[in-house]
Amino acid sequence: MYELYSERIVKKGRGFCRGYYDTNKLGTVDEYGERYSCIYNNHHIIFLGWYQGSEERSLAGGREGSLSVAFIDREFSRENIESEGVQWRYCVHHRTSMKLTGGSAEQSRMDVDSITDACRRHGALIISGHHHIYARTKMLETVGGKSSDPLISEDQEIITEGRTMSIVVGNGGYKGNCDGKHSKEKWFHICKGGKRDRGAVIATFDENEGQRATFQYKNSLSGIVEDRFEIESNLQKTIKGKGLL
Numbered sequence: 001m002y003e004l005y006s007e008r009i010v011k012k013g014r015g016f017c018r019g020y021y022d023t024n025k026l027g028t029v030d031e032y033g034e035r036y037s038c039i040y041n042n043h044h045i046i047f048l049g050w051y052q053g054s055e056e057r058s059l060a061g062g063r064e065g066s067l068s069v070a071f072i073d074r075e076f077s078r079e080n081i082e083s084e085g086v087q088w089r090y091c092v093h094h095r096t097s098m099k100l101t102g103g104s105a106e107q108s109r110m111d112v113d114s115i116t117d118a119c120r121r122h123g124a125l126i127i128s129g130h131h132h133i134y135a136r137t138k139m140l141e142t143v144g145g146k147s148s149d150p151l152i153s154e155d156q157e158i159i160t161e162g163r164t165m166s167i168v169v170g171n172g173g174y175k176g177n178c179d180g181k182h183s184k185e186k187w188f189h190i191c192k193g194g195k196r197d198r199g200a201v202i203a204t205f206d207e208n209e210g211q212r213a214t215f216q217y218k219n220s221l222s223g224i225v226e227d228r229f230e231i232e233s234n235l236q237k238t239i240k241g242k243g244l245l
Contacts, residue, residue: 015040020071035068037075042210044086046075046124048093048115069118076122087211087233089124091115096128099144100166102183102191103131103176116143116166123161123235128168132176133193134201134217134227135168140187150187160234167215169201190227192217199226211236 020035036047048068072091079086096103097116119126120143137150141163144150153163170176171193178191192199199219206212211234217227 018075020067035071037071039079039086042085042087043090044076044079044088044124045090045092046072046119048091050094065112065114068115072115072118072122072124076124085236087236088205088213089119089122089235090127091119091124092127094128095130096168096170097126097143097166099150099182100126100128100137101131101133101168102135102178102180102188103133103168103170103193113143113145117145119143120164121162123159123164123233125159125164126166128166129170131168131180131193132170133168133178133191134171134197134199135178135183135191136189136227136229137166138187138189139163139165149185152187157230158232158234165231167201171198192226196221197226 015038017036017038019037035049038045038047048071076089093112093115095112097112099113100116116126120140126143139153139156139159140150141153142148142151143164143166155163159165175195176193178193180191182188183191197219198221199217202216202218204214204216212230212232214228214230216225218225
């Protein structure tokens with residue numbers, strides 16, 4: 001999957017990708033879960049996979065979480081050198097934070113707090129799976145932790161550094177349940193699970209105003225749009241305010 005993304009981006013001359021270990025050229029993918037960073041037009045996407053997107057102590061002695069945070073910080077901080085201006089950032093990984101999902105409680109044991117918080121600090125949309133559901137939060141100023149709940153942003157439609165949204169897009173296969181302990185929280189917006197709710201998220205970006213986008217969750221069986229929302233990204237304003245561009 002990662003090689004396919006890099007081929008589409010690099011060979012079309014519309015961007016570039018880099019792996020974790022070699023910071024100067026296209027990274028290699030030796031296993032599912034390789035950290036990968038791609039800039040495509042005005043979008044910056046960091047892929048964290050399963051293995052490197054986790055902080056569980058059973059994986060590499062619990063080191064993978066801190067390594068992933070360092071990777072996220074490194075890659076997002078290099079935009080001013082390597083692109084004319086990124087307007088959208090994304091963190092894509094398999095596992096969903098235990099504090100950001102409405103999915104089954106049995107599968108809500110993922111310890112990814114520091115990773116998701118790093119994504120939030122940089123204003124990256126958090127996109128994950130594992131739970132076979134579609135779910136999203138409201139716009140958040142914190143993503144919670146082991147002893148705290150996420151904090152809702154008063155400005156619901158604007159994403160910027162320190163403010164983001166979590167979207168779970170795993171409802172393409174097996175049946176999933178929206179019975180997790182967080183599904184009724186006030187910071188949660190929607191959760192859909194079950195074989196009849198299979199679908200995908202489609203994002204449409206305004207050609208004239210690249211900082212605005214419309215997102216739709218479309219049921220692949222009925223063709224009905226079951227969720228629709230708009231987001232405005234103010235990343236460039238906050239980045240310029242810090243003198244990075």
